[in-house]
Structure formats: C-alpha cells, structure tokens
Amino acid sequence: xxxxxxxxxxxIGASVRRGLSQDGFTVDWVExxxxxxxxxxxxxxxxxxLDLGLxxxxxxxxxxxxxxxxxxxxxxxxxxxxxxxxRVAGLDAGADDYVVKPFDLTELAAxxxxxxxxxxxxxxxxxxxxxxxxxxxxxxxxxxxxxVSLSAREFALLQALLTRPGAVLSRAQLEARLYGWSDSVxxxxxxxxxxxxxxxxxxxxxxxxxxxxxxxxKPDSEAAP
Amino acid sequence: xxxxxxxALAVAAAAVGTYLRARVEANELFDYQLKEMAASxxxxxxxxxxxxxxxxxxxxxxxxxxxxDRNGVQLFLSQPRRVLPQNAQLGFSTVAxxxxxxxxxxxxxxxxxxxxxxxxxxxxxxxASMALRTIMPLLAVLPFLALLIWFTIARGLRPLDQVAAAVxxxxxxxxxxxxxxxxxxxxxxxVGALNGLLSRLRHTLDAQRAFVADAAHELRTPLxxxxxxxxxxxxxxxxxxxxxxxxxxxxxxxxxxRLVEQLLTLARExxxxxxxxxxxxxxxxxxREVISDLAPLAGAKGIDLGLSAASASTVSGDADALRTLxxxxxxxxxxxxxxxxKVDVALGNDGGGVALTVRDNGPGIAAVDRERVFDRxxxxxxxxxxxxxxxxxxxxxxxxxxxxxxxxxxxxxxGHGLGVTVRFTQPVPPRTLAQDGGATA
Numbered sequence: 060x061x062x063x064x065x066x067x068x069x070x071i072g073a074s075v076r077r078g079l080s081q082d083g084f085t086v087d088w089v090e091x092x093x094x095x096x097x098x099x100x101x102x103x104x105x106x107x108x109l110d111l112g113l114x115x116x117x118x119x120x121x122x123x124x125x126x127x128x129x130x131x132x133x134x135x136x137x138x139x140x141x142x143x144x145x146r147v148a149g150l151d152a153g154a155d156d157y158v159v160k161p162f163d164l165t166e167l168a169a170x171x172x173x174x175x176x177x178x179x180x181x182x183x184x185x186x187x188x189x190x191x192x193x194x195x196x197x198x199x200x201x202x203x204x205x206x207v208s209l210s211a212r213e214f215a216l217l218q219a220l221l222t223r224p225g226a227v228l229s230r231a232q233l234e235a236r237l238y239g240w241s242d243s244v245x246x247x248x249x250x251x252x253x254x255x256x257x258x259x260x261x262x263x264x265x266x267x268x269x270x271x272x273x274x275x276x277k278p279d280s281e282a283a284p
Numbered sequence: 285x286x287x288x289x290x291x292a293l294a295v296a297a298a299a300v301g302t303y304l305r306a307r308v309e310a311n312e313l314f315d316y317q318l319k320e321m322a323a324s325x326x327x328x329x330x331x332x333x334x335x336x337x338x339x340x341x342x343x344x345x346x347x348x349x350x351x352x353d354r355n356g357v358q359l360f361l362s363q364p365r366r367v368l369p370q371n372a373q374l375g376f377s378t379v380a381x382x383x384x385x386x387x388x389x390x391x392x393x394x395x396x397x398x399x400x401x402x403x404x405x406x407x408x409x410x411x412a413s414m415a416l417r418t419i420m421p422l423l424a425v426l427p428f429l430a431l432l433i434w435f436t437i438a439r440g441l442r443p444l445d446q447v448a449a450a451v452x453x454x455x456x457x458x459x460x461x462x463x464x465x466x467x468x469x470x471x472x473x474x475v476g477a478l479n480g481l482l483s484r485l486r487h488t489l490d491a492q493r494a495f496v497a498d499a500a501h502e503l504r505t506p507l508x509x510x511x512x513x514x515x516x517x518x519x520x521x522x523x524x525x526x527x528x529x530x531x532x533x534x535x536x537x538x539x540x541x542r543l544v545e546q547l548l549t550l551a552r553e554x555x556x557x558x559x560x561x562x563x564x565x566x567x568x569x570x571x572r573e574v575i576s577d578l579a580p581l582a583g584a585k586g587i588d589l590g591l592s593a594a595s596a597s598t599v600s601g602d603a604d605a606l607r608t609l610x611x612x613x614x615x616x617x618x619x620x621x622x623x624x625x626k627v628d629v630a631l632g633n634d635g636g637g638v639a640l641t642v643r644d645n646g647p648g649i650a651a652v653d654r655e656r657v658f659d660r661x662x663x664x665x666x667x668x669x670x671x672x673x674x675x676x677x678x679x680x681x682x683x684x685x686x687x688x689x690x691x692x693x694x695x696x697x698x699g700h701g702l703g704v705t706v707r708f709t710q711p712v713p714p715r716t717l718a719q720d721g722g723a724t725a
Contacts, residue, residue: 070509073532074513078512161511162508163515
C-alpha cells in the first residue's frame with residue numbers, strides 16, 4: 060500500500076515515514092501543500108496522510124481541491140489535540156479519519172489499513188482468496204492454514220493483486236504500488252517477485268496477460284484454485 | 285464620628301468660654317451693685333436705714349450689711365447668724381469664711397463705716413446659669429446635627445461605594461472598564477485612572493494568554509516528533525537501528541529543549557516582566573564575546589564569521605538582553621547561510637545613533653516576508669529546509685523595543701543575503717528600561 064505523507068516538520072515526517080515503512084507501507088513524503096498536489100496528480104498513492112498546517116497551501120485547501128476534483132482516495136488528517144475545530148473542518152472537507160498529535164505509529168498504520176479495507180468494500184481484515192489468506196496487520200500469509208513466508212515486497216504485490224481479483228495490473232502500476240520515489244527499481248523486479256510468489260503459492264495463481272500485465276482470476280471463475 | 289466628636293468639643297469649649305465671660309460680667313455687675321448699695325446707705329444717716337434693709341435678698345445669697353461707728357462699735361448687723369470679719373478694709377476685698385468666699389465692699393461716710401458683703405457663690409451660680417442658657421439650644425440641636433452629618437456624608441460617599449463595589453467585581457477574567465457616567469467631578473479622575481490601569485492590565489493579560497496559547501501549540505510539534513522517535517527506538521530490532529533511532533530521539537529532545545529555552549527568553553522580555561536596570565554597555569565587547577562563543581558553530585559549517593568594524597559603540601541598556609539580541613542575530617545568520625558563506629558583524633555611528641548590523645550572504649528574506657519575520661513563531665516559507673523555533677527574531681524585536689532601538693532589514697553582503705540593523709536612536713533613561721516600549725507584539 061503506497062501512502063502520500065504531507066507533513067512540514069522534518070522530524071515528524073522522517074519518523075512517520077520510517078515507522079510506516081516498517082509496517083509494510085510504501086511512503087512518499089512531501090513537505091508543503093503544492094508538492095502534495097503535484098504528487099496527488101500522479102495518481103500512484105492509495106491513501107493520503109495530511110497535516111493541516113502545511114506551508115504554501117494548507118492541508119485543508121489541498122483536501123478541498125482533491126474532493127472538488129473528484130479524487131476519492133482515503134485521506135487521514137493529522138491534527139493537534141485541542142484543535143477540535145480543525146478536525147471538524149477536516150472531516151467536513153472530505154477527510155475519512157483523523158489522528159491526534161502526538162499519535163501512535165501502530166494506531167496510524169491500523170487506521171490506514173482500515174481505510175484501505177473500507178475503500179475496497181471489505182469489513183473483514185483478513186484478505187481471503189480461495190485457500191490463501193493475507194493478514195495486512197501482521198504481514199502473515201497462509202495457504203490452507205499453513206503459514207507461508209513472504210518478503211515485504213512479495214506480500215505487497217500479492218495484496219495488490221488479491222485486492223482486485225480479475226483486474227489486470229501493469230508492470231508500471233505494480234511498481235508504483237511497491238516502490239516509493241526514493242527506492243531504486245531494478246528493471247525486472249516485478250517479474251522476480253512474481254516468480255517467487257508462483258514458486259511459493261502455485262504456478263497458476265498469478266496469470267500473465269501478455270503485453271498488458273498480471274492478474275488473479277475472479278474467485279467464481281473456473282480458473283480459481 | 286470624628287466630625288461629631290469635634291462638634292461636641294466645640295460646644296463644650298463654647299460653654300466654658302461663655303461661663304468664664306459671664307462670670308467676669310457678673311463680677312462687674314455685682315461689684316457695681318455693692319458699690320451703689322453702700323453709697324445709698326452712706327448717703328443717709330444710720331437712723332434712716334430702712335428697717336427691712338437687713339432682709340435684702342434673704343437666703344443663702346443674701347447680702348449682709350454691717351455698720352460701725354468711728355470707734356469701731358458695731359451699730360448694725362443685718363444677719364446676725366453670718367460670721368464675717370469684724371474689721372473693714374475700705375474698697376473691695378474678697379475673704380474666705382466658713383460659708384465660702386465672700387465679696388466685701390466697705391465705704392466711709394458720715395463717720396460711719398458701711399460694709400456690704402455678698403457670697404461669691406451667687407456670682408458663680410449666675411454665670412453658670414447664663415452659660416447653660418447659652419449652650420442649651422446647641423445641645424438640643426446636636427442629635428439633629430449628627431443625623432444631618434451622617435446623611436450628608438453617606439450621600440456624598442455613595443459614588444465612591446459604587447466604584448469600590450465595581451472594582452471588587454473585577455477579576456482577571458473580567459477587566460471591563462468601570463462605568464464612568466453620572467459621577468461627581470471629584471471621583472471622575474479616580475475612575476479614569478482605574479480604567480486606564482484596567483485597560484493596561486487587560487492588554488498585558490491578553491498578550492500573555494496569546495503567548496501561552498502560541499507556546500503550547502508550538503511545543504506540540506517537537507513533542508510529537510520526540511514521541512514518534514521514542515516509538516521507533518522501542519521498535520528497533522538491531523543495535524544499528526536502535527542507535528540510529530536514539531540519535532534521532534536525542535536530536536528531537538535538543539530541539540524541544542531549545543524551543544523551551546527560547547520561550548523562556550521571550551517570556552522574560554515580555555512587557556512588565558523584566559525589572560533589570562540600564563547600565564552602560566560596550567556593544568563592541570559584547571559582539572566580540574558572542575562571536576567567539578559562536579565561532580565553533582560557524583567553523584563547523586565553514587562560515588567566515590567576523591567583526592568588520594567597531595567604532596564608538598557604547599549604549600545604555602540591559603547587558604544580558606543585548607547579548608541575547610546579538611547572539612540571536614548572529615546565530616540566525618549562521619543557521620540560514622549555506623556552508624562556505626560569510627557572516628559579518630559591524631558597529632558604527634552613522635549620525636542616527638549607534639548601529640549594530642549583522643549581514644550574511646545566505647538566501648536572504650523575500651521582501652514580502654520581511655514584515656512578518658519578527659512575528660512570534662513565523663518561519664520563512666521554504667528557507668532551504670532549515671526550521672528554527674520561529675522565536676529568534678521575535679526575541680530580537682522585543683529587546684530592541686525595550687531599548688527604544690529601531691530594526692531595519694536590508695540586503696546583506698554585496699547585495700546578497702540578509703542584513704539586520706539595530707539602531708539605538710535615543711538613550712535609555714537610567715533605571716527605567718522601557719517596560720512597555722512600543723505596542724505589545
């Protein structure tokens with residue numbers, strides 16, 4: 060899951076990015092409102108973590124512009140404890156949730172996962188597909204109840220595919236999910252991860268649509284394992 | 285109460301005065317009477333003395349008449365029971381007898397000595413009754429007078445009571461002006477002065493509240509950072525991760541500490557807090573101290589820091605505050621000037637007073653931002669990723685205001701960067717460093 064973090068304080072931004080990365084998120088960090096808008100225009104992030112007191116363009120302005128432009132991606136605002144008015148304004152401007160500074164990194168990650176679940180229309184925290192179960196909170200994968208060891212990127216790739224069965228994801232789309240701006244991407248990185256996943260979970264789980272990308276079949280189709 | 289007591293004393297004094305004066309008059313009157321009576325008795329031969337003469341004024345205060353012939357033989361004694369001296373001294377005399385003091389008048393006529401005696405008590409009684417008659421009406425009106433005084437004073441003091449009640453209702457939360465309509469002219473200056481005080485108090489309190497609110501808000505950011513850094517340190521699984529996380533935590537704590545220190549400095553410079561006295565301060569010496577203190581910091585960034593000119597530079601002021609002022613300016617310049625830059629401190633007198641200038645060749649401040657940089661917690665947008673506390677220049681502004689000094693922003697070295705000039709235009713009066721110089725920040 061790739062998250063855009065908009066926070067002007069260097070220390071807070073660095074800590075949040077590190078903490079979320081440890082929890083398996085791919086985090087891109089911008090320090091002002093204009094940079095946040097530019098990053099949002101790329102359409103590569105799954106969720107936005109927005110500080111309201113951003114320089115150059117406030118978080119509230121960024122949020123209002125997003126919603127007015129039809130951008131429905133989940134937005135989680137970070138506000139101060141005593142700024143109830145800010146929270147209300149943020150939620151009314153279209154934010155989906157908020158955390159109060161100082162906040163807990165674990166809670167922040169859990170709220171981001173909850174937002175992503177809701178966006179996918181699920182209530183069950185466990186992502187299930189056939190015999191495969193993914194737990195985004197603990198980063199555990201199981202096949203028929205047996206734990207399977209996946210690397211963080213393998214897990215993220217599988218999660219991206221299982222979140223929308225039947226949809227074909229291109230290499231660029233998968234790379235965007237897996238790698239932040241600061242990560243260097245090997246040209247065949249996606250193929251390497253898919254190869255590893257097929258080895259661990261079975262060759263027919265991930266299908267290659269030649270020239271387009273990869274997908275997992277819809278569960279009701281006969282191709283389901 | 286005191287007024288009433290005074291009036292009572294005055295009445296008593298009047299009574300005593302009246303009594304004394306009445307006694308003098310009674311003496312004159314009775315002496316005259318004695319003399320007249322003696323004359324009437326000596327005008328006629330003894331035989332002609334009316335039989336009833338002895339009964340003149342019968343009673344205790346009755347007169348006694350004695351008549352002797354040339355040989356001292358008593359011819360007549362009007363009241364035999366009375367014991368009076370048997371001798372006679374011509375003219376007036378006063379003698380003491382068993383029955384009190386008597387006033388005597390003796391006259392010699394037709395070979396006879398006529399002596400008329402009258403007790404002094406008669407005179408005192410007359411004087412006392414005269415005095416009493418005089419002060420009786422005064423004593424009678426005294427209670428009414430007391431009532432009148434009480435009523436008048438209560439009425440006169442009512443506006444003061446109302447002002448006192450209004451002042452008693454005031455509290456730090458309620459510092460509205462006192463009502464000043466319908467006030468007697470005597471009370472108006474007092475209420476005016478009180479309202480002035482209330483308004484100054486209100487402004488100071490508002491400024492303090494705004495400051496505390498700002499401070500609490502600003503403290504939250506470094507504390508949030510420390511909170512997150514501590515969580516990362518907790519999560520660290522390897523020694524390397526833990527060391528890195530702890531280093532960041534330490535940096536976060538240093539930032540929070542520095543912010544608290546700067547808040548304290550600013551709080552000390554707030555109006556009405558600092559009570560230090562103005563002394564003569566050598567700015568050049570202070571600048572040299574600050575430069576040597578900050579030289580290591582400049583050296584670490586490869587910045588050329590120095591004092592370029594230092595002419596006559598004595599001002600009167602608070603040495604500690606002025607050191608903070610110079611230190612903040614130089615520290616800011618070092619902070620915002622990129623590695624390899626230059627920071628120059630200059631002192632001079634350009635006719636308009638002693639001027640201290642700190643120049644750098646860093647990024648400078650855009651003209652649009654220049655008005656706001658002295659505001660509390662204002663940070664220049666995108667100043668090369670450098671984030672200070674936002675208090676350095678606010679502190680400089682407060683200290684300059686206290687010293688009646690002007691602040692000017694200009695471009696720095698060779699037209700690049702920033703130059704800040706502090707110009708001490710007027711001497712600070714000794715002992716009175718401005719407590720509220722300029723409007724509150």
